[in-house]
Amino acid sequence: MTLIDKYNVVADSFTTAGKISSKIKDILKQLGVPSDKLRKISVACYEAEINMIIHSDGGDISLFIDDENGMVYLHFDDVGPGIPDIEQAMVPGWSTASEKAREFGFGAGMGLVNIKRVSDNFDITSSSEGTHLKVGFQL
Amino acid sequence: MKIKELYSLLQGQEGINLELREDVDYSYVFAGDLMSDVLAKVNDSGSKMILLTGLANAQSLRTAEMLDISVVVLVRGKTFREEDLEVAKEANITCFTTDMLMFEACGVLYSNGLNGVPDDIN
Numbered sequence: 001m002t003l004i005d006k007y008n009v010v011a012d013s014f015t016t017a018g019k020i021s022s023k024i025k026d027i028l029k030q031l032g033v034p035s036d037k038l039r040k041i042s043v044a045c046y047e048a049e050i051n052m053i054i055h056s057d058g059g060d061i062s063l064f065i066d067d068e069n070g071m072v073y074l075h076f077d078d079v080g081p082g083i084p085d086i087e088q089a090m091v092p093g094w095s096t097a098s099e100k101a102r103e104f105g106f107g108a109g110m111g112l113v114n115i116k117r118v119s120d121n122f123d124i125t126s127s128s129e130g131t132h133l134k135v136g137f138q139l
Numbered sequence: 140m141k142i143k144e145l146y147s148l149l150q151g152q153e154g155i156n157l158e159l160r161e162d163v164d165y166s167y168v169f170a171g172d173l174m175s176d177v178l179a180k181v182n183d184s185g186s187k188m189i190l191l192t193g194l195a196n197a198q199s200l201r202t203a204e205m206l207d208i209s210v211v212v213l214v215r216g217k218t219f220r221e222e223d224l225e226v227a228k229e230a231n232i233t234c235f236t237t238d239m240l241m242f243e244a245c246g247v248l249y250s251n252g253l254n255g256v257p258d259d260i261n
Binding site for chain 1: 172175178179196198202204205206229
């Protein structure tokens with residue numbers, strides 16, 4: 001598995017939210033990822049980037065490619081309060097987003113649900129020190 | 140429906156990138172202000188889809204970019220800030236404003252043959 005790039009996400013950076021996901025989409029497009037896969041990867045990346053901006057104290061997004069198995073992986077590692085109840089957070093419509101997040105169009109309670117739906121591998125762990133989300137996509 | 144007809148029916152104003160994709164026949168509309176609801180409908184129809192929203196900031200444009208939606212229409216007379224329009228320009232997204240309310244804009248488009256987004260085909 002090869003690390004393609006790593007990006008720093010800043011907490012509460014609402015006005016530039018999505019910039020990293022846009023960059024990752026461009027890189028994967030240049031690498032020839034088909035458009036239907038690209039859309040799914042982009043949706044997962046954008047939702048997770050937004051989640052980090054809204055809920056964490058910041059973190060990193062890492063893009064990996066596994067040529068041998070034809071997979072793209074995204075790792076989202078943040079520091080912050082974590083998710084107290086992951087099962088609850090996976091319920092469609094459940095949200096703890098702030099008023100500010102809602103002003104920016106988020107807080108529908110569909111973020112993690114969407115990420116899981118579009119990905120082929122989904123693994124999330126969380127503690128009071130932060131959240132680690134790994135998602136994989138078969139090309 | 141072609142972009143020119145769409146602009147005219149919705150009495151569009153402040154359009155940018157209107158000259159792009161003049162030949163595309165748009166078929167579907169998603170109307171909403173919560174972007175995760177839009178993102179939940181990811182499928183292959185993005186390029187023929189119009190996003191109608193009252194969310195006048197870069198996030199409606201970023202959402203469109205992720206889904207390959209090429210037209211974003213702001214309802215209720217809202218407008219994007221200059222820095223948000225940079226996102227539209229970079230991502231080649233056509234956008235404009237209508238004074239119509241969301242309900243009214245949906246009604247106009249529906250009665251002219253546009254449909255809701257088809258069921259997720261994933």
